[in-house]
Amino acid sequence: MRKNFWLVVGVVVWWGLGAVSGVGAQGETAVFPITQNQARLDFPETVTFAVMVAEDVPIVSAVLTYDVSRVSCLEAAAQVPVEVVNNRAEWTWVMSRSGNPPPGATLWWEWTLTDANGRSYTTPRQTLTFTDDRFDWRTVENERIRLHWYKGETVGPMLLESAVAGLKRLEDEMGIQLQGQVQFFIYGSSAEMREAVLYIQDWAGGVAFSDYNIILMGVPPEIAESWGRPTVRHELAHLVVEQFGRSCVGGHRPTWLNEGLAVYAEGTPDESILSAIEQAREQNSFEPLRSLNGAFPAHSGAANVAYAQSYSVVAFMLETYGPEKMQAFLLKLAEGESYDEALEAVYGLNVDGLELAWREAIGAPPRDIPPTPTPISPDLIPTVPPLPGPQSVPTPEVIADVPTVPPPSSGRPVVCGLGFIPWVLFGVLMVRPGRGRKRE
Ligand SMILES: [Zn+2]
Structure with a gap:
């Protein structure tokens, strides 16, 4: 009897195993040659x-x-x-x-x-x-940044050094860390860069793929020092801030914050930024900060002031309240809070209150907050076609063989939740003495 019991159990187990592994022929796993x-x-x-x-x-x-x-x-x-x-x-x-x-x-x-x-x-x-094998790429890198280039002996090391310095400033002074390693591909011209990207605007001088931690730029060696250096830092800042505040809930940041952080990351502000701030302060011609939440003015002079003002406000926030508050603010925005709510929660000020505090700090007269903010016509703002992922940077205008066609001016203004705001600065940085080039 006992012997029969084990025999029965054995049969059941055998059947059970057969059923579990699948089998017979159906669904069996194997290694195919x-x-x-x-x-x-x-x-x-x-x-x-x-x-x-x-x-x-x-x-x-x-x-x-x-x-x-x-x-x-x-x-x-x-x-x-x-x-x-x-x-x-x-x-x-x-x-x-x-x-x-x-x-x-x-x-x-x-x-x-x-x-x-x-x-x-x-x-x-x-x-x-993915490799663009049209060119013989050379690579310089540290553990955070890999930079590939092929034209101009000194371009790679110079731009890597600039990116490293920009990253250090972001991390030391803003407390915002780069996640993972970022790669730059520095093309010898914006035309060669554009051939690497299907569906790119013919005015683009750079493209940032923030989802991939990859930035493409066209930097002719003759403007690597003057345009490439600050632009590498500026674009890297956009990417790092975008990573930090990455959000799947639709959070976004005001333009003055994105651009202010990016200009701050460029390093010591150049003469053009400082003189624009000084001039606007003397003439009391700053824009209401709230009006810089969205698209910047397309007009070059006004845009220049908008960049300078954004830089000044961000510098004031970092230097007065510290990097921790900035991080908290960015994270609140990433959670989808409105600009005013996020500012109130972290700084106890709304956008207008922040503006008043900043004006006082730089010695500008208080502004009467208008009942309705001055809107800037979206029609004036060049926009980017809705290519998912990458965002473009305008080409610097100074190189003779680089097209200077402005981007299309129709469609919705892209307030760059992704960190890159490509439509700004057309004709802006080129009016800046000393730098003489625009970037995004
Ligand atoms: Zn920018």
């Missing part, structure tokens, strides 16, 4: 994936799964069923339909294959780094 598994990049147009299995395992279906590594609120890999012909599957991702990831981005892929017996096998994940 892969004879080819590759992704071929034709940058920036296509990526062609191909997989092939040895003939003795006849494949009936293939599903490609791939994704590009990036920070995103919606993480979803693409899955593509691909026809199998002669035990081989091939599929091409045509990036002209989707927009292309930037150089330096990394893609992973795997194939899930099923054979005629119903067994399936998923290949180990493989990766591919």
